[in-house]
Amino acid sequence: MIKIRDLKYLTAIAEYKHFGHAAEACFVSQPTLSGQIQKLEQRLKLTLIERQPRNIMLTPAGEQLVQQARQVLNAANNFEEAAKALLDPLSGDLHIGLIPTLAPYILPHIMPALNSNLAKINFYLHENRTQDLLQQLETGKLDILILPWLPEMARFERYDLFTEPLVMATSPSHPLANKTKVTFDDLHNQKILTLEDGHCLRDQAMGYCFSAGAEEDHSFRATSLETLRYMVASNMGITLLPQLATINYAPQKHINYIPFESPQPVREISLLCRAGYARMESVRAVVNEVRQAVTGLFDE
Amino acid sequence: MIKIRDLKYLTAIAEYKHFGHAAEACFVSQPTLSGQIQKLEQRLKLTLIERQPRNIMLTPAGEQLVQQARQVLNAANNFEEAAKALLDPLSGDLHIGLIPTLAPYILPHIMPALNSNLAKINFYLHENRTQDLLQQLETGKLDILILPWLPEMARFERYDLFTEPLVMATSPSHPLANKTKVTFDDLHNQKILTLEDGHCLRDQAMGYCFSAGAEEDHSFRATSLETLRYMVASNMGITLLPQLATINYAPQKHINYIPFESPQPVREISLLCRAGYARMESVRAVVNEVRQAVTGLFDE
DNA sequence: TTTTATCATAGTTTAAATCTATTGATATTA
DNA sequence: TAATATCAATAGATTTAAACTATGATAAAA
Numbered sequence: 103m104i105k106i107r108d109l110k111y112l113t114a115i116a117e118y119k120h121f122g123h124a125a126e127a128c129f130v131s132q133p134t135l136s137g138q139i140q141k142l143e144q145r146l147k148l149t150l151i152e153r154q155p156r157n158i159m160l161t162p163a164g165e166q167l168v169q170q171a172r173q174v175l176n177a178a179n180n181f182e183e184a185a186k187a188l189l190d191p192l193s194g195d196l197h198i199g200l201i202p203t204l205a206p207y208i209l210p211h212i213m214p215a216l217n218s219n220l221a222k223i224n225f226y227l228h229e230n231r232t233q234d235l236l237q238q239l240e241t242g243k244l245d246i247l248i249l250p251w252l253p254e255m256a257r258f259e260r261y262d263l264f265t266e267p268l269v270m271a272t273s274p275s276h277p278l279a280n281k282t283k284v285t286f287d288d289l290h291n292q293k294i295l296t297l298e299d300g301h302c303l304r305d306q307a308m309g310y311c312f313s314a315g316a317e318e319d320h321s322f323r324a325t326s327l328e329t330l331r332y333m334v335a336s337n338m339g340i341t342l343l344p345q346l347a348t349i350n351y352a353p354q355k356h357i358n359y360i361p362f363e364s365p366q367p368v369r370e371i372s373l374l375c376r377a378g379y380a381r382m383e384s385v386r387a388v389v390n391e392v393r394q395a396v397t398g399l400f401d402e
Numbered sequence: 403m404i405k406i407r408d409l410k411y412l413t414a415i416a417e418y419k420h421f422g423h424a425a426e427a428c429f430v431s432q433p434t435l436s437g438q439i440q441k442l443e444q445r446l447k448l449t450l451i452e453r454q455p456r457n458i459m460l461t462p463a464g465e466q467l468v469q470q471a472r473q474v475l476n477a478a479n480n481f482e483e484a485a486k487a488l489l490d491p492l493s494g495d496l497h498i499g500l501i502p503t504l505a506p507y508i509l510p511h512i513m514p515a516l517n518s519n520l521a522k523i524n525f526y527l528h529e530n531r532t533q534d535l536l537q538q539l540e541t542g543k544l545d546i547l548i549l550p551w552l553p554e555m556a557r558f559e560r561y562d563l564f565t566e567p568l569v570m571a572t573s574p575s576h577p578l579a580n581k582t583k584v585t586f587d588d589l590h591n592q593k594i595l596t597l598e599d600g601h602c603l604r605d606q607a608m609g610y611c612f613s614a615g616a617e618e619d620h621s622f623r624a625t626s627l628e629t630l631r632y633m634v635a636s637n638m639g640i641t642l643l644p645q646l647a648t649i650n651y652a653p654q655k656h657i658n659y660i661p662f663e664s665p666q667p668v669r670e671i672s673l674l675c676r677a678g679y680a681r682m683e684s685v686r687a688v689v690n691e692v693r694q695a696v697t698g699l700f701d702e
Numbered sequence: 703t704t705t706t707a708t709c710a711t712a713g714t715t716t717a718a719a720t721c722t723a724t725t726g727a728t729a730t731t732a
Numbered sequence: 733t734a735a736t737a738t739c740a741a742t743a744g745a746t747t748t749a750a751a752c753t754a755t756g757a758t759a760a761a762a
Binding site: 170174178182188189 | 403404405406407409410446447448463466467470471473474476477478480481482484485488489680
């Protein structure tokens with residue numbers, strides 16, 4: 103029967119491509135790791151590692167088995183985490199993934215509550231694009247995602263957190279700047295500044311604009327919401343910003359935020375975790391804290 | 403770090419609720435198993451097992467961890483199977499699940515080909531209702547299912563094998579008995595003999611009948627297709643049988659099989675395996691063999 | 703009360719994973 | 733070309749822990 107330790111050694115080699123370093127990462131001596139890997143290869147009757155002098159590589163068989171090994175290690179991790187969670191459900195490490203157009207704006211609202219009310223949980227925050235986050239959630243690198251829900255996420259367990267309106271951002275000198283509310287039709291023929299590809303906000307908010315007959319400014323695509331904000335302030339065009347990004351942010355002198363008449367464009371922010379995740383109590387506690395922390399933020 | 407061996411001991415106890423028997427199943431002595439379980443409990447600081455004299459039970463924490471443990475053992479199994487498959491892709495054990503209304507009629511057509519063309523694979527056949535099969539596939543007890551596809555099976559990988567027509571079965575003295583083809587409308591007001599609940603053929607075929615205005619004979623529900631066939635032969639009513647169950651079967655004197663005018667009622671037989679299963683080569687080989695074995699069976 | 707079933711404990715044996723030290727092979731550098 | 737550095741493999745000793753057998757304790761069954 104295979105041993106979890108062997109799988110750790112194997113995946114360490116896959117990671118470091120170096121027996122010495124892999125051994126160090128496993129807190130054993132290099133001969134120990136070398137020996138165990140050899141035994142493993144003998145037992146499986148497979149060569150897993152190509153020992154080129156000064157250049158370690160995995161064989162194709164090795165690559166495949168490393169994949170399987172990672173699955174096992176993940177499951178084993180879950181076991182240990184579940185055991186810890188049973189000891190004290192609301193404790194341990196929790197890795198949360200958020201998208202860049204949400205993280206900096208929501209974290210100030212939720213982290214104080216999380217840290218004080220769930221003090222025994224260590225929150226690790228990871229900022230990444232949606233696709234990367236989904237993959238990391240799948241592989242167990244992350245435990246929770248907070249992002250706008252999309253149908254492709256149906257395989258994960260979902261908790262709706264809140265509905266975030268998008269508001270128009272203009273420079274004070276823009277023709278729309280002094281309206282107290284804007285409408286869908288106001289977007290017609292406007293020049294819209296957009297985020298670069300890969301941001302889901304681009305697809306969502308900008309999709310809304312385009313359907314209203316607005317035009318994208320193809321000469322520029324922002325890499326972050328902050329860049330976008332400064333472009334608007336510099337009177338380069340207008341854009342839609344998620345409302346959280348407009349609260350307590352940016353000099354009011356240089357930029358105006360105008361809400362839409364209903365129906366407002368919105369994005370639906372949800373919390374995801376793997377179905378069958380071992381620490382649902384922690385997940386639900388986080389859901390409750392976040393829901394509580396954002397109530398009142400979006401009152402009309 | 404947890405050891406796979408410990409998880410085996412734990413799940414064995416969960417299964418047998420008896421230290422001695424569990425130890426036997428793990429091929430170790432009872433004190434060995436007792437000791438390791440105790441160590442595990444100490445290490446996790448959790449009581450997993452309630453030692454009532456003469457009555458072993460798992461604590462709630464134990465139940466939960468056994469679930470996690472089974473996940474790990476499954477993953478470990480996959481690792482070993484993947485390793486074996488790399489040595490020789492088309493070998494090893496393969497557990498196939500089939501439903502009772504299909505197994506006896508298709509196996510004679512496919513097993514000779516599977517056994518001779520994939521001689522190094524040991525095929526284990528399991529006959530069960532759809533719901534049980536799905537659960538066993540999920541938990542890794544089975545590797546492959548062959549059954550009529552339903553939308554709830556979308557989480558598994560699917561290979562369509564063939565489309566099986568359903569034909570009408572009557573006694574020779576029945577008014578419809580001498581037609582060479584029957585139609586949807588011929589079912590109107592007919593008394594239909596059915597299988598008992600839980601057989602998916604009941605839901606499929608009988609659903610078709612009822613929508614045509616046929617009536618179920620509520621005084622009788624057959625436990626198997628063979629019972630059903632004999633009821634028809636005894637002139638108790640008519641029924642729909644999958645065509646495979648009519649090939650080389652039953653005395654032609656006592657029962658008539660009449661195909662439907664198109665559109666025929668059919669069931670779509672598919673092969674399922676877990677997405678990401680480690681031995682896709684074997685699965686695809688089986689798919690090919692089965693497809694080949696059934697070609698020609700359903701020619702008009 | 704005696705017997706049986708069943709799990710825990712004690713003490714010993716055995717297996718194997720680990721370590722340190724060293725060798726061997728291959729690049730890199732002087 | 734020789735010297736050096738790097739890195740994995742090998743050898744041999746040590747330590748750890750898992751296994752076994754034998755026995756004890758407890759409660760249910762006879």
